[in-house]
Amino acid sequence: ELKVEQNPLFLSMQEGKNYTIYCNYSTTSDRLYWYRQDPGKSLESLFVLLSNGAVKQEGRLMASLDTKARLSTLHITAAVHDLSATYFCAATTSGTYKYIFGTGTRLKVLA
Amino acid sequence: ETGVTQSPTHLIKTRGQQVTLRCSSQSGHNTVSWYQQALGQGPQFIFQYYREEENGRGNFPPRFSGLQFPNYSSELNVNALELDDSALYLCASCGRVGGARFDGTQYFGPGTRLTVL
Numbered sequence: 001e002l003k004v005e006q007n008p009l010f011l012s013m014q015e016g017k018n019y020t021i022y023c024n025y026s027t028t029s030d031r032l033y034w035y036r037q038d039p040g041k042s043l044e045s046l047f048v049l050l051s052n053g054a055v056k057q058e059g060r061l062m063a064s065l066d067t068k069a070r071l072s073t074l075h076i077t078a079a080v081h082d083l084s085a086t087y088f089c090a091a092t093t094s095g096t097y098k099y100i101f102g103t104g105t106r107l108k109v110l111a
Numbered sequence: 112e113t114g115v116t117q118s119p120t121h122l123i124k125t126r127g128q129q130v131t132l133r134c135s136s137q138s139g140h141n142t143v144s145w146y147q148q149a150l151g152q153g154p155q156f157i158f159q160y161y162r163e164e165e166n167g168r169g170n171f172p173p174r175f176s177g178l179q180f181p182n183y184s185s186e187l188n189v190n191a192l193e194l195d196d197s198a199l200y201l202c203a204s205c206g207r208v209g210g211a212r213f214d215g216t217q218y219f220g221p222g223t224r225l226t227v228l
Contacts, residue, residue: 042222
């Protein structure tokens, strides 16, 4: 059974600093997704990673995938307050579109 | 392009009652999934519908049921509500009418906040 774990669960960081959120999954997965959720809001798609070594970047966020290590990372560069949100990764088992979500990382960027 | 819509936005029910939540998929999408998100948790997969058939189910009891209609919209029904059913219910759509390839990204609606008293 596919399980997804994220760490850290909570992250408080100063503006301008860099940090990485980690997403581990337990069995083979052919796709890895990252989403952002603001308080009381729905989920916004950030990235989809489809193959080993895939790297995607948008603004101050960069996501990567290592399928051999069953690990994805979301790297934040020079954080700004607007990045404060909860970030979820989700994996799917091969041949399905059933998302298994991680527990989420609640990020707070302090001015 | 119209996004995923859900109704109602908020709902309060009492234990033992039944509830129906509705979802309209994003235009061009033929697959709808439902998720339950308890406060402070990640979304949990309930089930998915494709071409009006259930196409996968998570670890939820049979009192959680659903439908998909020919226009790809969907309903989630929950019978015999329990206090633990209080959560944000999210609908997500994906896929391509006509079978064109896509990357599996699901697009989420704003959710229905269900409170069971």
